[in-house]
Amino acid sequence: MGSNVLYIEDNPDNMVLVKRALEARGYTLLEAVNGLSGVTMAETREIDLVLLDINLPDIDGYEVARRIRNSGKSRLTYMPIIAITANALKGDAEKALAAGCDVYMSKPINIRELWARVEAFVPSPNAPENSV
Numbered sequence: 001m002g003s004n005v006l007y008i009e010d011n012p013d014n015m016v017l018v019k020r021a022l023e024a025r026g027y028t029l030l031e032a033v034n035g036l037s038g039v040t041m042a043e044t045r046e047i048d049l050v051l052l053d054i055n056l057p058d059i060d061g062y063e064v065a066r067r068i069r070n071s072g073k074s075r076l077t078y079m080p081i082i083a084i085t086a087n088a089l090k091g092d093a094e095k096a097l098a099a100g101c102d103v104y105m106s107k108p109i110n111i112r113e114l115w116a117r118v119e120a121f122v123p124s125p126n127a128p129e130n131s132v
Contacts, residue, residue: 038064
């Protein structure tokens with residue numbers, strides 16, 4: 001039985017890449033293609049970790065993180081949120097962390113780094129010994 005990871009991402013290619021990478025490690029990936037549906041899923045589903053794109057078509061990832069953190073559901077107050085974004089300007093990482101994200105990763109996605117970041121919060125039963 002895998003852990004549930006919610007990926008809020010509007011780019012289908014990124015979604016497929018992350019889905020394959022995480023399912024190979026035993027995670028179940030739940031998909032949201034915009035910020036509002038991602039917030040709803042975080043509030044209503046059993047989620048262990050959120051992967052969050054910052055550039056979304058409706059509300060941006062910063063607002064998604066703030067809404068998740070301020071939802072009033074205690075389990076979401078401390079649920080890990082990893083921002084994954086192409087934003088690489090000075091101050092972007094700080095802005096993501098200030099909004100409530102725990103970790104900031106830049107795109108393009110490095111699969112080994114993704115595994116390491118996710119497994120630091122939610123260990124995978126399928127992770128090989130001495131990986132990453």
